[in-house]
Amino acid sequence: MNSNVWLLTFADAISIATTLILASLGAMITERSGVINLGVEGYLLMGAVTAFVIGDSTGQLWLALGSAIIVGAAMALVHATLTVTLRANQIVSGLAMVIFGTGLSQFIGKPIEGKSRPVIIEKIDFGVLSDLPIIGPVIFGHDPITYATWLLALVISLYLHRTRPGLILRATGDAPATVDAQGVSVKRIRYVHTVAGGALMGLGGGWYMFARAAAWNQSATTNGIGWIALALVVFASWRPLRAIAGAVLFGFCLQVPFTLQGQQINILPSEIVSMFPYLMTLAVLVGLSTPRARRLLGAPKMLGQPFVRDER
Amino acid sequence: MNASSEATQGSHRENGATPSALSAQNVTKRFPGVIANQHVNFDVARGEVHTLLGENGAGKSTLASILSGLYRPDEGSVLRNGKEVRLSSPRSGLSHGIAMVHQHFRLVDRFTVAENVVLGSKGLSFVLQPKDIEAKVSEISEKFGLPLDPRAVVGELSAGQRQRVEIVKALYHGAEVLLLDEPTALLAPPEVVKLFETVRVMTSAGKSVVFVSHKLGEVVDISDRITVMRDGQVTGSVKRGEANAGQLAELMVGREITLAPRRGTLDPGDVLLSVSQIHLSHDQSQNRPNQPNILSDINLKVCSGEILGIAGVSGNGQRDLAEVISGLRQPNQGEITVCGLPIVGLGARATRQAGLAYVPEDRLGTGLAPSLSMVDNLLLTRDRGFLVDRKSAFIEAEGFIKKLEIKTPGPLTPTRKLSGGNAQKVLLARELFSSVASRVLVVCSPTRGLDVGAVEAVHALLDDARKNGKAILLISEDLDEVMTLADRVLVLYRGSIVLEAQGIADDLERVGQAMAGLAS
Numbered sequence: 001m002n003s004n005v006w007l008l009t010f011a012d013a014i015s016i017a018t019t020l021i022l023a024s025l026g027a028m029i030t031e032r033s034g035v036i037n038l039g040v041e042g043y044l045l046m047g048a049v050t051a052f053v054i055g056d057s058t059g060q061l062w063l064a065l066g067s068a069i070i071v072g073a074a075m076a077l078v079h080a081t082l083t084v085t086l087r088a089n090q091i092v093s094g095l096a097m098v099i100f101g102t103g104l105s106q107f108i109g110k111p112i113e114g115k116s117r118p119v120i121i122e123k124i125d126f127g128v129l130s131d132l133p134i135i136g137p138v139i140f141g142h143d144p145i146t147y148a149t150w151l152l153a154l155v156i157s158l159y160l161h162r163t164r165p166g167l168i169l170r171a172t173g174d175a176p177a178t179v180d181a182q183g184v185s186v187k188r189i190r191y192v193h194t195v196a197g198g199a200l201m202g203l204g205g206g207w208y209m210f211a212r213a214a215a216w217n218q219s220a221t222t223n224g225i226g227w228i229a230l231a232l233v234v235f236a237s238w239r240p241l242r243a244i245a246g247a248v249l250f251g252f253c254l255q256v257p258f259t260l261q262g263q264q265i266n267i268l269p270s271e272i273v274s275m276f277p278y279l280m281t282l283a284v285l286v287g288l289s290t291p292r293a294r295r296l297l298g299a300p301k302m303l304g305q306p307f308v309r310d311e312r
Numbered sequence: 313m314n315a316s317s318e319a320t321q322g323s324h325r326e327n328g329a330t331p332s333a334l335s336a337q338n339v340t341k342r343f344p345g346v347i348a349n350q351h352v353n354f355d356v357a358r359g360e361v362h363t364l365l366g367e368n369g370a371g372k373s374t375l376a377s378i379l380s381g382l383y384r385p386d387e388g389s390v391l392r393n394g395k396e397v398r399l400s401s402p403r404s405g406l407s408h409g410i411a412m413v414h415q416h417f418r419l420v421d422r423f424t425v426a427e428n429v430v431l432g433s434k435g436l437s438f439v440l441q442p443k444d445i446e447a448k449v450s451e452i453s454e455k456f457g458l459p460l461d462p463r464a465v466v467g468e469l470s471a472g473q474r475q476r477v478e479i480v481k482a483l484y485h486g487a488e489v490l491l492l493d494e495p496t497a498l499l500a501p502p503e504v505v506k507l508f509e510t511v512r513v514m515t516s517a518g519k520s521v522v523f524v525s526h527k528l529g530e531v532v533d534i535s536d537r538i539t540v541m542r543d544g545q546v547t548g549s550v551k552r553g554e555a556n557a558g559q560l561a562e563l564m565v566g567r568e569i570t571l572a573p574r575r576g577t578l579d580p581g582d583v584l585l586s587v588s589q590i591h592l593s594h595d596q597s598q599n600r601p602n603q604p605n606i607l608s609d610i611n612l613k614v615c616s617g618e619i620l621g622i623a624g625v626s627g628n629g630q631r632d633l634a635e636v637i638s639g640l641r642q643p644n645q646g647e648i649t650v651c652g653l654p655i656v657g658l659g660a661r662a663t664r665q666a667g668l669a670y671v672p673e674d675r676l677g678t679g680l681a682p683s684l685s686m687v688d689n690l691l692l693t694r695d696r697g698f699l700v701d702r703k704s705a706f707i708e709a710e711g712f713i714k715k716l717e718i719k720t721p722g723p724l725t726p727t728r729k730l731s732g733g734n735a736q737k738v739l740l741a742r743e744l745f746s747s748v749a750s751r752v753l754v755v756c757s758p759t760r761g762l763d764v765g766a767v768e769a770v771h772a773l774l775d776d777a778r779k780n781g782k783a784i785l786l787i788s789e790d791l792d793e794v795m796t797l798a799d800r801v802l803v804l805y806r807g808s809i810v811l812e813a814q815g816i817a818d819d820l821e822r823v824g825q826a827m828a829g830l831a832s
Contacts, residue, residue, distance in 0.1 A: 164436045178418040182432025183403030
């Protein structure tokens with residue numbers, strides 16, 4: 001086994017992290033407003049199948065990704081309507097979106113089953129830089145969306161902590177009544193951020209389709225990484241920049257089984273190794289689920305609570 | 313006392329031509345079943361401290377809410393500097409320079425002081441300038457004697473400091489009239505002194521302060537004028553220097569007792585509930601060393617066939633006392649016996665089995681399970697066998713409905729659909745007749761929020777239970793209720809029993825003064 005293989009695994013982990021970052025950024029801004037969206041897996045699947053179908057019929061990469069964004073936003077709009085306006089249970093609505101997204105994507109995906117992806121996201125050619133040892137493949141070996149995602153995490157981080165709307169967003173997840181008393185509409189803030197979050201999840205699905213999945217696979221296109229993204233939000237304690245580090249870690253776990261297989265290393269049956277990322281997800285969610293841990297991590301206090309103005 | 317602020321206040325009061333900074337004219341506000349404010353007139357001048365004094369439910373918070381824009385009056389009008397204003401929300405109140413500081417602070421715990429102060433301000437730039445904001449917050453806090461570190465995280469501040477944040481926030485948003493709702497309720501005595509200093513600085517800077525309080529003893533010092541409310545109406549108004557604590561107490565509580573008094577007819581029998589030397593201190597983890605004990609040295613005995621009333625203004629330890637006696641909380645020291653059995657440390661279930669029934673203040677939620685039917689609620693307190701006997705519970709429920717005239721579609725209707733009075737009847741029926749041979753009953757504010765008819769019915773039930781030899785501890789903030797029902801009355805003030813009186817009208821004044829903390 002040579003170190004080069006592990007370097008490539010790491011580079012791959014950084015690449016696959018893009019979807020995880022996009023999805024968890026989406027979930028993060030949604031949750032910061034006090035709305036929990038468990039439907040991530042459904043959004044990814046719908047984003048992926050939409051991007052595939054549009055890409056297949058038009059051959060336009062950016063149009064395909066744009067459609068994935070719109071589909072994600074549309075699903076989130078339904079979620080927001082159900083939970084913010086109609087005050088339905090957020091958990092139930094989120095899970096319904098998973099079932100809906102899985103079912104509809106399989107229905108749409110039936111004719112394209114096994115078909116290879118129509119367009120590919122090209123990696124950016126950095127010339128000499130890409131040939132540098134270590135830094136080359138790890139830093140200069142990705143496509144534009146990956147770099148845009150890193151930038152986006154930075155922008156969202158600045159938005160949250162350095163701007164007026166970000167201040168109000170953070171307050172809305174923690175103390176909606178306080179925000180309401182200041183004459184700011186809690187509903188509007190929750191709608192805007194839920195929809196924007198859904199759009200990011202849709203993009204995550206579309207990107208995954210073109211950059212990571214070789215073909216549309218009815219049963220396992222996204223492999224449950226939507227759920228991993230949800231765990232990542234907690235793991236990153238609702239902070240965008242930490243999500244990048246966490247996503248790379250989870251991405252590495254997702255990538256390790258392939259490397260081991262490729263190297264013919266059979267310490268453990270490959271089925272067991274493939275379980276690692278999901279076991280880690282479970283461990284994170286269980287370990288960080290106590291109210292005390294959530295408070296220390298900075299979970300929005302009113303997460304999952306519909307807001308009703310207190311009037312007699 | 314600050315002499316210069318005195319002079320300023322005086323000149324404002326003498327100048328009758330200047331319109332009041334804020335006034336309510338002939339304001340009426342109704343809520344379903346109650347008239348919270350009835351033709352109320354109230355005004356505050358520039359640079360004046362005007363206190364609204366009254367018991368809970370007297371309508372003073374409603375009036376403050378109307379003045380700040382939270383509620384709209386059904387009749388009457390609100391005037392700012394002599395001109396009528398229509399306040400549609402607290403935001404619009406603020407745009408007229410009126411701000412209310414609520415008893416329960418509206419702050420984001422995780423934010424810094426500065427972030428809380430500027431939250432929602434329209435004058436902020438898109439990208440925040442923390443240095444500028446912090447400087448501005450510091451400036452206001454220094455000007456009005458409200459020492460605060462703008463970078464401190466609000467969740468780590470004491471109640472007094474949080475209140476300062478609220479006041480700074482109001483001033484930052486341009487408040488000229490500040491309505492302080494029960495501002496001393498959560499403060500330790502030194503913090504109260506500090507608050508009063510701030511109030512004086514604010515009034516000498518031309519701001520007006522409306523102080524909403526039920527604590528008679530404190531307000532006399534700070535107020536230029538005191539207006540007393542009772543049952544939604546203004547009962548009197550006195551100026552500084554004319555205020556006499558005894559007279560104010562009478563205005564607050566000295567009304568005729570409207571309900572016919574009921575007294576025990578039996579000679580009190582055996583002592584069934586005995587509480588001795590109960591102490592309860594604050595949760596150590598909350599780290600509030602300045603605060604006195606929640607309960608200190610509580611001793612009481614209730615005999616068979618007797619109602620012992622506990623009077624007091626809310627928040628003086630009533631709920632804690634009820635929870636300690638019913639076994640829900642453990643006291644730090646002391647002994648409690650129910651029918652001769654010591655129950656401290658055994659928990660709520662063992663206390664019930666010893667013969668104590670408990671009717672909590674929160675009747676839907678703590679008392680009854682709101683989504684469950686009457687039948688299921690009756691089953692909840694029965695013996696904990698594996699299988700439940702719904703049939704007999706159904707028959708029992710039907711019996712209660714008939715006997716107590718409970719208005720409900722049937723025994724299977726969820727209790728949350730019942731009116732307050734009917735829900736209370738269900739709860740009382742369960743605790744009095746259905747529980748395992750209860751001989752002691754602890755009832756908290758049993759008629760809060762009920763209409764007159766239901767109050768009569770609940771009182772009749774309690775009276776019957778007394779005649780049947782139960783020992784009843786009645787904890788209520790409604791002084792009328794205590795004076796009407798109880799054979800003996802204890803007054804709870806700041807966690808201690810400050811007065812024992814007979815439940816007769818002659819004692820009313822003494823009880824009222826003790827409730828306000830004026831017991832000798």
